[in-house]
Structure formats: C-alpha cells, structure tokens
Amino acid sequence: MIRAKGLVVRLDGIEALRLDALEVSRGERVGVRGPNGSGKTTLLRVLAGLLNPTEGTVEAPRRTVLVHQQPYLFRGTARENVAYALRLNGHPAREAGEWLARLAADAFADRPASTLSEGERRRVAIARALATRPEALLLDEPYAALDAAGVATVTAALRAFGGTLVIAAPDLRDAPIQRVMALRAATV
Amino acid sequence: MGFLWGGVREAVRLLFHGDAATYHATWVSLLCTLVSITVAALLAVPYGAWLGLYRPRGWRAQVFLLRVGMSVPTVVIGLLVFGFLSRSGPLGSLDLLYTKGAMAAGLVLLAFPLLGTLAHGAAASLDARVVETARTLGAGRWRALLTSLGEARVALAAAYLAAFGRCFTELGIAITVGGNLKLRTRTLPSSIQLELGHGDFAAAVAPGILLLLLAAVAAMVTHRLAREARR
Amino acid sequence: MRTLLLCVLLAACGGRDAPRVLRLATTTSTRDSGLLDLLLPPFEMKEDIEVQVIAVGTGQALELGKRGDADLVLVHARTLEDKFVAEGHGTDRRDVMYNDFVVLGPPADPAGVKGKGVVDAFRTIAERGAPFVSRGDKSGTHVRELQIWEKAGGAPAGRDFYLDAGQGMGECITLAAEKGAYLLADRGTWLAFKSKGGLQVLVEGDKLLRNEYGVILPTHEKADKALGRRLLDYLTSPEGQKRIGEYKIDGEQLFHPTGK
Numbered sequence: 001m002i003r004a005k006g007l008v009v010r011l012d013g014i015e016a017l018r019l020d021a022l023e024v025s026r027g028e029r030v031g032v033r034g035p036n037g038s039g040k041t042t043l044l045r046v047l048a049g050l051l052n053p054t055e056g057t058v059e060a061p062r063r064t065v066l067v068h069q070q071p072y073l074f075r076g077t078a079r080e081n082v083a084y085a086l087r088l089n090g091h092p093a094r095e096a097g098e099w100l101a102r103l104a105a106d107a108f109a110d111r112p113a114s115t116l117s118e119g120e121r122r123r124v125a126i127a128r129a130l131a132t133r134p135e136a137l138l139l140d141e142p143y144a145a146l147d148a149a150g151v152a153t154v155t156a157a158l159r160a161f162g163g164t165l166v167i168a169a170p171d172l173r174d175a176p177i178q179r180v181m182a183l184r185a186a187t188v
Numbered sequence: 189m190g191f192l193w194g195g196v197r198e199a200v201r202l203l204f205h206g207d208a209a210t211y212h213a214t215w216v217s218l219l220c221t222l223v224s225i226t227v228a229a230l231l232a233v234p235y236g237a238w239l240g241l242y243r244p245r246g247w248r249a250q251v252f253l254l255r256v257g258m259s260v261p262t263v264v265i266g267l268l269v270f271g272f273l274s275r276s277g278p279l280g281s282l283d284l285l286y287t288k289g290a291m292a293a294g295l296v297l298l299a300f301p302l303l304g305t306l307a308h309g310a311a312a313s314l315d316a317r318v319v320e321t322a323r324t325l326g327a328g329r330w331r332a333l334l335t336s337l338g339e340a341r342v343a344l345a346a347a348y349l350a351a352f353g354r355c356f357t358e359l360g361i362a363i364t365v366g367g368n369l370k371l372r373t374r375t376l377p378s379s380i381q382l383e384l385g386h387g388d389f390a391a392a393v394a395p396g397i398l399l400l401l402l403a404a405v406a407a408m409v410t411h412r413l414a415r416e417a418r419r
Numbered sequence: 420m421r422t423l424l425l426c427v428l429l430a431a432c433g434g435r436d437a438p439r440v441l442r443l444a445t446t447t448s449t450r451d452s453g454l455l456d457l458l459l460p461p462f463e464m465k466e467d468i469e470v471q472v473i474a475v476g477t478g479q480a481l482e483l484g485k486r487g488d489a490d491l492v493l494v495h496a497r498t499l500e501d502k503f504v505a506e507g508h509g510t511d512r513r514d515v516m517y518n519d520f521v522v523l524g525p526p527a528d529p530a531g532v533k534g535k536g537v538v539d540a541f542r543t544i545a546e547r548g549a550p551f552v553s554r555g556d557k558s559g560t561h562v563r564e565l566q567i568w569e570k571a572g573g574a575p576a577g578r579d580f581y582l583d584a585g586q587g588m589g590e591c592i593t594l595a596a597e598k599g600a601y602l603l604a605d606r607g608t609w610l611a612f613k614s615k616g617g618l619q620v621l622v623e624g625d626k627l628l629r630n631e632y633g634v635i636l637p638t639h640e641k642a643d644k645a646l647g648r649r650l651l652d653y654l655t656s657p658e659g660q661k662r663i664g665e666y667k668i669d670g671e672q673l674f675h676p677t678g679k
Contacts, residue, residue, distance in 0.1 A: 050320050066324045072317035075339060084335075088326045132326055191614075275641035276486035285488060286442070286471065367473045385589030386451055387614035 001026050002047055002064075002136060002164060007056035009042050017042040017053075019183070026135075029165040031172040034183030040168035041069060043183070044138045047166065061135035061164070069140040071125030073113035078105060078124040081113060085128045095131065102160070103127040104153045118145040126154060136164035143174060195393020202394045209371060210379070214398055217375040220288055221355040224295035229303050229348060236304035237333055237340075240311030241319050251308055257301025262294075266364030269294040273365070286367035291375075294361035299351040306347035310340040342414045349410040353403060376402075438467045441646040444481075444489030446559060447587045449632070450474035452518075452607030454666050454674060461662070462653045468646060476587070478557040484509055487639030490647040493654075495559035495605075495632045509635035514677040515654050516663050517631045520563060521609060522622035523592070524549075524601040532601070537625040541571040548580045550600035552591050555583035559630065564603045567627060592618065605630055610668040631677070654678065 002024040009017040017039030024030050032040050045051040046058055048066035073081050082096035100106040103123040108116060116124065122142065129137060139158075143151055151174050158165060159176040167175045202210050236254065239247045271277050273285040273293075284290045311333075318339050322332035337344060359377045366373035368382060376395040383392035449455065450472055459470050473483060477494045484492040485508045492509065494500060503509050522540055524532065530549035532540035544551055554561035568574040575581040582600060584591050588608040595602040596617035609620070622628075634654055636647050653659045655678035663676045 045320075048324055050324060063326065064324075065326075066320075068317055068321070070317075072315060072321045074318075074321075074335065075341070085325045088331070128325065274486050275488050275639070280487075280641060286473065367471070369471050369473070372471070384593070385447060385587050387589055387593060387612040389614060391613075 001059065001061070002166070003057075003059040004047065005057050007043075007046065007053050007058070009039070009046060009051065010054045011042070017046070017183075019043065019056075022181070024136075024164055024166060026164055027162065028179075029177045030167070031175050031177040031180040032166060032168040032183060033170065033172055033180055034168075035170070038183040040183060041140050044140050044166065044168055047136075048138055063132065063134045064136040064138065065129045065132055065134040066138045067122075067125050067129050067140065067142065069144070070118075071121060073116070073121055073124060073128075075113070077110045077112055078116065078120075078127075079109040081124060082128045082131050085131045089132045091131065091133070099127040099131040100124065102130070102157050104149075119147065119150050122146065123150065123154065126157065130157065130161060134163055136166070137161060138166045139168070141169050142167060143169060143171070191389040192393060194390040196397065198390040199394035199397045202391075203398070207394075209374070210394060210398070212371050213374050213376050213379045213395060214402070216288060216373060217356055217377070217399075218402070220292045220295055220375070221352060224292040225299045225303070225348065225351040225355055227292075228296045228299035228351065232300045232302075232304035233307040233337065233344065233347075234333060236307030236309075237311040237337055239304075240308040241314070241333060241336055242329065251305070254301045254304040254308065258305055260298075260301070262298060262358045262360030263364060264360075265294050265297050266361040269297065269361065269365045285365070286369060286373060288366070288373055291362060291366045291373060294365045295355045295358070298358065298361065299355055302354060303347055303351050306350065307337075307344065310343035310347065311336060313343075314340055345410050345414045349406060352406050356403065356406075357399060438463075438469050439646060440469045440471055441491065441643065441650055442471050442473060442483075442489045443491050443493060443650065444473045444475065444479075444483040445493040446477050446480055446495065447474045447589070448558070448560065448605045448608045449493060449495075451589060451611055452605075452673060453611050453668065454607065454663065457666050458654075458659065458662050462650065462659070466649055466653075468649065470650065476556045477559045477562070481508075484635065484637035484642070485639065487637060487641035489637060490643040491650050492635045492637060493632060494635075495630050496562045497631055497633065499557075499559075499562065500633045500635060503635060507638060509637050511648075511651065512633050512635045513651065513655050515632045515634050516660075516674040516676050516678070517629055518674045519606050519623065520560065520603055520628040520630050521606050521620045522601060523595060523604050523609065523618045524621045525599040525617065526619045527599075528619075528621055529599075530601065533621045535622060537567055537622050537627050538570045540622045541567050544580075544601055545571065545575050545578075548578075550580050550582060550598050551575070552582045552584055552595040552598070552600045552602045554588070554591055554603075555585040556587075558588075560588060560603060560605055563627075563630065567603070570627075607668075607673050610671060610673060632674075 004022040007017060007019040034040055044066055046053050047060050048064050078100060079096045082099050083093040086093050086095055097106055097109060100109050103126055105123045105127055108120060142154055155174055155176055167177060172180060239250055272279045273290050274280055314336055318336050319332050322335040327335060357377055362375045362378045368374050368378045376399045379395040380392045455472055463470055477496045480492055480494050481499060481503050483489040500512055504512050522537060530544050530547045532543050553564060565574055584594055588604060591602055592604060592612055634651050636644060636651055660676035660678050663674050666673055
C-alpha cells in the first residue's frame with residue numbers, strides 16, 4: 001500500500017514536484033505519465049524513501065525497490081550484481097542465474113558490468129531488483145534504449161511480478177499497468 | 189656529488205652483504221608503517237566515507253578538522269605522543285616510550301587525518317546512485333557504506349599509498365618517540381640522519397636507496413591492484 | 420644468514436622478556452665519538468643489563484632525567500649539571516672523564532687565529548666578522564662556546580657572521596665546512612667524522628677547552644635507580660676508567676678518565 005499526501009519537493013530552491021494525493025493499493029499496477037521536468041523521477045525517489053519531501057507525508061512498504069532511469073551497476077559481473085542483491089536479503093546467491101534468465105540476460109551473466117550496453121544494463125538492474133522479492137517495485141523509464149525483443153522480455157517479467165508496481169515513463173503503451181496517473185509540469 | 193656514487197657502491201655492499209643494521213632498519217620502517225596505516229585506515233576510512241556519503245550534523249566542521257590535521261608537522265605529533273608516553277606523563281606506566289609500539293601510535297595519528305580526508309573526498313565524489321542503489325536493494329546504512337567503499341577502490345588505493353609514503357619517510361616521530369635506538373627503533377630515514385651526523389654521506393645513501401626502492405615497490409603494488417580493480 | 424635473520428627477528432620482538440633495560444640519556448657527541456660502543460658491551464654482558472642509549476642534546480638529556488625517562492644521565496655541561504642537582508632532580512653527580520674542544524676553521528684561516536688562545540681567537544673572529552657556526556641548542560658545546568664569548572667581550576648573537584644553527588655537532592661541522600666558517604667542536608665527534616674536507620683544527624690545548632663529563636643519577640620515582648647506580652659505579656670503577664683511557668681513534672686517545 002503506497003500513500004502520499006500534500007507532497008511538495010523543493011531541490012536547491014526549485015520546486016521539483018507538487019502532488020496533492022496518491023494512493024496505490026497492494027498489488028495494483030500504476031503508470032505515471034508526464035512531460036520531462038514534471039517530477040516523475042523525484043516522485044519515485046520519494047516513494048522509495050531515498051529523498052525526503054519538503055512538505056507532505058509518504059507511506060510505502062519497507063521493501064520498496066527503485067530502478068533508476070540509468071541504473072548503476074556495481075563493479076564486477078552481471079551475475080555478481082544480482083548475487084549481491086540476493087545475499088543482502090538472505091537468499092542464496094546461486095539464484096542469480098535464474099533471475100538473469102527471466103530478463104534474457106543470462107547470456108552475458110559473466111561479463112563485467114562496465115562492458116554492457118544500456119539496454120543490457122537495464123535488464124540486469126531489473127533482474128537485480130526483482131531478486132530481492134520486493135513488495136513494491138518502482139521503475140523510472142524502464143523501456144528507454146530497449147529494442148522490441150527487450151521490451152517484450154521486460155513486459156513479461158513485470159507481468160509475472162506479483163507485487164505493487166509503479167512505472168514512470170513518457171510513453172506507457174507497452175507497460176503492463178491497470179491505470180495511469182498524470183503529473184503536470186511542476187513549474188511556478 | 190662524488191659522495192653519491194660512493195654511496196651507491198656502499199649501498200650495494202651493505203645490501204648484498206647482509207648488514208644487520210640496515211636490514212633491521214628496513215624491517216622497523218616497514219612494520220611500523222604497515223601496522224599504523226592499516227589501523228588508521230580501519231578507523232579513518234569508514235569515518236571519512238560516512239561524512240561524505242551521509243553528511244551528518246556537523247560534517248563540515250569535522251572535515252575541516254581532518255584537513256587541518258593533515259598539515260600537522262611530524263615533530264609536533266612526536267612531541268604530543270612523547271608528552272603522553274613519558275614516564276612523567278599520563279600514560280607513563282605503560283612504559284611505551286622508545287618502542288616500536290609508540291612509533292606506530294604516532295604514525296596512526298599522522299595517517300588518520302590524511303586517510304580520513306581522502307576517504308571523504310572519494311565518497312563525496314561517488315555517483316549519488318551508488319549509495320541509493322545499495323540502500324534501495326535493502327542495505328542498511330553501514331552495509332551501503334561498505335559497498336560504496338568497494339566502488340571507490342581505486343581512489344582508496346591511492347589514499348593508502350599516500351599514507352604509506354607519508355609514514356614510511358617521516359623523521360620527526362621516529363626520532364622523538366622512537367629514540368633512534370640501534371636495532372630497535374631505528375628506521376631508514378633516521379639511519380640517514382644518523383650517518384649525516386657522522387659526516388658519512390656515503391653510508392647515508394644506502395638507506396636512502398632502500399627507501400626509494402621500497403617506495404617504488406609500494407607504488408607498483410598499488411598500481412597493480414588499481415588496474416585489476418578497474419575491470 | 421639464517422642466524423642473522425633469527426637475531427633480527429628476536430631483536431624485533433624483544434622488549435619485555437629480554438634482559439633488564441637501562442636507559443642512559445647522553446649527548447649525540449658522546450654517542451658519535453664511538454666510546455660507548457666500546458665501553459658498554461662488557462658491562463652489559465657481565466650484568467645482563469641492556470643499555471639503551473638515548474642520544475639527544477644536553478638540555479634534552481637532562482630533561483629526560485628530570486622526567487624519569489632516563490635511569491642515568493651522562494653529559495658535559497658542569498653548570499647545567501650543578502643546577503640539575505641543586506633543583507633536586509638528580510643526586511650523586513660524579514666526574515667520569517674529560518676530553519677537549521677544538522676550534523675548527525678553513526685551512527686558509529682568513530681570520531688568522533691559528534695557534535692563538537681561544538679567547539683571543541674568538542675576539543679576532545668577531546672583529547674580522549669571519550663566519551662562525553654556533554650549535555645554538557644549549558648543548559654542552561654551546562654552553563662552553565657562550566662562556567668563551569663572554570670572556571671575549573660578549574656573545575655576537577644577531578650579528579651577520581654568527582650562524583645560529585640549532586643542530587647537532589655533525590650537522591654543524593658539515594655546515595661550517597660548506598660555508599668556510601669557524602666552529603667550536605668536541606674533538607671526539609671531529610675525529611670520528613668521516614668527511615673532514617674543508618676544515619682543520621686551528622686552536623687547541625687551551626685550559627678553557629677542557630670538556631668535563633659528569634654522570635648523574637635522576638631522583639624521579641619512575642627512574643630505575645638500582646640499575647642506574649650499577650652503571651654509575653661501572654663508569655667510575657677502575658675497570659671502566661681504564662677502558663675509557665684505552666679508547667683511541669686513529670691512534671689518538673680521546674678521553675681522559677677523571678673518576679675516582
């Protein structure tokens with residue numbers, strides 16, 4: 001259950017987000033749409049607990065995972081990245097291969113993360129996030145730089161995900177969501 | 189300049205004919221330096237990184253103090269440690285003055301601000317997404333810090349090398365706190381000073397060459413580790 | 420080679436479990452003369468005591484005695500020694516030996532002091548403004564230098580030719596050699612010095628150049644007086660005194676025993 005009320009976020013004096021109310025029930029799948037600068041990324045970061053709002057309240061499950069717009073992969077291989085997430089949450093590290101396979105990323109599982117393309121990195125990051133068995137998964141523009149096959153793989157994996165889902169993107173056509181929320185540009 | 193060439197010949201003679209005093213001075217220098225920078229790193233690196241990643245209250249003042257600490261001359265540190273460890277001082281009953289332990293303690297004080305400042309810099313320059321990614325995946329603050337340190341490996345290796353250089357070549361602490369005792373607390377730099385005091389410039393060059401060689405080895409090791417880490 | 424390594428390792432670990440340790444605070448010139456390397460080992464072996472020689476300036480050596488960081492003090496500055504005892508920091512001051520100071524200078528001797536008495540020589544140096552290096556560190560040598568200046572009409576502190584070095588004897592010798600300056604030095608350090616180029620003994624033998632060494636037992640409660648006394652007794656014993664007289668550098672006797 002994700003809930004937010006009266007959210008205002010100011011960064012360096014500039015208003016980055018203004019949202020009166022938001023409610024996402026457990027297991028619901030919501031898309032957030034809006035032009036660049038409307039605060040989609042800021043919203044996701046606030047919901048994930050990575051950013052404190054200047055005003056307002058937020059409620060979100062403890063295991064809420066955010067996948068950044070441009071995900072950061074740690075030094076090491078793709079497999080090691082997923083293994084890290086698994087170990088962190090008490091799951092066996094050998095599951096890493098399975099999770100990568102769900103995102104069709106097992107082909108390059110043992111390549112250093114720094115050598116992967118943007119699309120490959122995104123799929124590894126999503127696999128890494130899913131491996132933690134989150135209650136809520138937040139994705140910031142997950143379809144950018146993916147080809148048709150990549151889009152299909154990601155959509156399938158997200159569809160199979162049973163928890164709460166929030167996807168922010170300018171184009172939500174392929175996203176497996178039930179409803180859409182629109183953010184207006186937060187300019188004063 | 190003649191003494192430099194004579195010094196090189198003398199150095200080769202001392203090194204290859206197993207001069208016990210020279211070997212021992214090398215051992216003392218290495219032991220005290222490695223122990224102290226490791227202890228200092230275990231304390232200072234997480235501390236500096238915490239200041240850089242989480243910016244707790246008063247972080248600015250603490251970073252300032254670390255930076256000031258970096259500029260304290262070794263003789264001042266030596267004097268401070270001497271004051272504490274002297275038999276007349278508060279810790280006199282420990283009987284630690286003029287031992288390698290006392291020197292290592294002084295070197296920890298020398299290395300701590302340096303490592304703390306560099307660790308802070310490394311952590312603060314890290315991509316903000318590093319600690320966010322670790323946290324969002326479920327890492328607590330401490331675990332996320334360790335992960336971030338792992339990502340900043342290259343910068344930290346350089347910091348470690350800088351601390352090694354500073355401690356390995358310093359003189360003030362070795363003399364004031366160590367007493368320059370033969371086969372006990374004499375280091376390579378204090379051996380040089382001793383030989384200079386005797387006017388034996390050639391004999392002073394041998395420890396000097398050793399110092400350079402070991403500094404080069406340390407740099408090579410760091411270079412190797414940094415290269416592997418970059419993959 | 421293996422024995423060497425073993426010795427090194429043992430020496431490295433040594434400390435608490437080793438023989439009893441006695442700390443002797445003395446001056447760098449005493450250490451640099453090499454006398455102690457000859458004098459101490461027989462004592463160490465017989466008594467099973469390890470003597471750690473902390474060689475610093477006279478002032479610092481006395482300070483170590485005052486703080487109890489040394490168990491015995493051996494210096495050569497009679498006025499400072501007497502003051503030390505008078506203030507209650509030490510007892511049982513005894514004569515041990517004497518050597519002498521010399522005035523070193525460039526072989527060309529621009530101030531023309533060779534063969535003069537030392538007070539006369541200093542006066543001439545000041546009049547001619549010839550460069551002069553001073554220890555400047557309250558060492559025994561420095562104290563004597565100031566005493567001579569007083570007799571020669573006043574210490575030339577602050578004047579251009581007077582180089583206040585604030586360093587040890589060896590460093591000052593190097594400095595004087597490089598600058599072609601005059602210098603008051605103790606004969607022991609000079610004889611043992613390896614780079615004599617650029618300097619020569621120009622004035623010696625004057626009564627004022629006699630350099631007396633004294634040994635004092637510190638009174639601080641933390642000083643190990645039992646051990647200190649053993650070394651004090653040895654230094655003033657017939658055996659110790661004989662060894663002192665036997666020490667030579669390049670065939671020249673350096674120290675003259677005066678202990679009773």
